[in-house]
Amino acid sequence: MSSTDRTPPTILTLILLTGVSILSLNMFVPSLVNIAVDLDADYALVSLSIAGYLAVTAVLQIVIGPLSDRYGRRPVLLGAIVLFTVASLGCLLAETVWVFLFFRLLQGAIVAGGALSRVVVRDMVPPKQAASLLGYIAMAMAVAPMLGPMVGGALDELFGWRSSFLVFALVGIALFGLTWIDLGETNPNPSQTFRSQVRSYPVLLRSRRFWGYAGCMAFSTGAFFAFIAGAPLVATALFQISPGMLGLYVGSITGGFVLGSYGAARFAKDFELETMMLAGRVVACTGLTVGLLLFAAGLEHELALFGCTIFVGLGNGITMPSANVGAMSVRSDLAGTASGLAGALTMAAGAVLTWMAGAVVTEETGAMTLLGLMFATSFLGLLCAWWVRAPDRQASSREAS
Structure with missing residues (x-):
């Protein structure tokens, strides 16, 4: 070479x-x-x-x-x-x-x-x-x-x-x-041979940290897939939005993702990976909580739906770069393997959440079901991010004592 x-x-x-x-x-x-x-x-x-x-x-x-x-x-x-x-x-x-x-x-x-x-x-x-x-x-x-x-x-x-x-x-x-x-x-x-590489896989697969990072990625992206599958039906049934406006509203979550990605690019160098992951999950869950409260109070409006889901895109943009890097950093010699496995898990979760949204979100169940599904998925991502952070906090406590 x-x-x-x-x-x-x-x-x-x-x-x-x-x-x-x-x-x-x-x-x-x-x-x-x-x-x-x-x-x-x-x-x-x-x-x-x-x-x-x-x-x-x-x-x-x-x-x-x-x-x-x-x-x-x-x-x-x-x-x-x-x-x-x-x-x-x-x-x-x-x-x-x-x-x-x-x-x-x-x-x-x-x-x-x-x-x-x-x-x-x-x-x-x-x-x-x-x-x-x-x-x-x-x-x-x-x-x-x-x-x-x-x-x-x-x-x-x-x-x-x-x-x-x-x-x-x-x-x-x-x-x-x-x-x-x-x-x-x-x-x-x-690696010199596939045999030596395969022998290293159990270390990655038994890693709590890897599954925490990969789970955070999968659940964060899963909330987006649930939105894509359920939002058009909810918006059309509840608010009779035109196709042109629907495209604009659905695209708003991507706008949030761009803004969140900029935040990650700007601040990731100054904070730990787990801190950025948690920050993104808190942003997503907070936005969805506000949306659920507004609809529970009877304030049903298209801006209440799409305004709160923008925070899912914003939170994903903050979370995903750090979660990706974290998964690849568990074992540097298996970075490619970790990236591929985490990516496959993310796509599988997306497929499942797309199916779930199609099954449970109907004209009758409406926005509350969609927002509830997105909140549950985002909250699971928050738990995964906290699960990754917990070993570091425990290790720091042991060192201090």
Whole structure:
């Protein structure tokens, strides 16, 4: 490996790697109907390109992390980008729905961009500084899910649905070149064999701290997924909000996340990881408590609903960078494995909370049920953050005595 291969990447490269991994999820969503018509397939079958993609990325994160611990971050990222580019071309040229779905699921390899960008940051700098950098990356990352469907819809309208996958392929080629030039290997001590690596796993899996960090991540994100699944129904049934205003209101939680991520970027270097996690959870729970009290008092208004849920986004933005870094810091030699496992748990929790919100939030149960579900999930995240902090407090007490 040459000396340039060991050069750490710029933050722009990490932002782009993360952003593309998010864009690949939803940029083509406005084209689902047209894809079904063009490939002569049921819409429900074509929609597996979303649900199946999420399932594949959850599994891949479990695999990608250990591979990066064994072989290094750079080769795994480069390989993932190649697979993504080839898969994008496959979707572009697909003539049947089954070929399209095969290559669409293969596109899930790009999840390595988001998963390993976090690991690369942790490789480069100490934990507090890593949390700060992840805050800046999260701010830019939050823009991707808002812009993706807009860009995809415009491309479909101008050039047809296949144009989105042509853009994916071109972006993949450019991203490969950028990663090859800018992202050197940041894992200084890759494991020698998978056997030696596997022998280290029980230490990670038995770690109270790892499960506390991972649980905080999963429950924090779970509240967001519950909101996305339940808020449109509640807002439409209670307040008859127009689709345009609904989009603005639903997007407000992302605005809160951007603001919270800025707070993490600004202050994470000055506070312990666990303090930032707790602060974010308190912010989220406080906002939801206010919302529950307002609706319990009969003050049902759209601003009461979406005003309090903004605090969930704000709290998540504060919490997530530190929780991510904490999970990866339990065992530095298993940072990739920890990131992948925590990411998979987060996606699994999101899937469960999405299902729960769809099952329990109805026109009859209304806002109180949605806010209650979000509060319960956010409070579980608070308990996980406190659970991580407790061993440190106990250790300090023993040292003082």
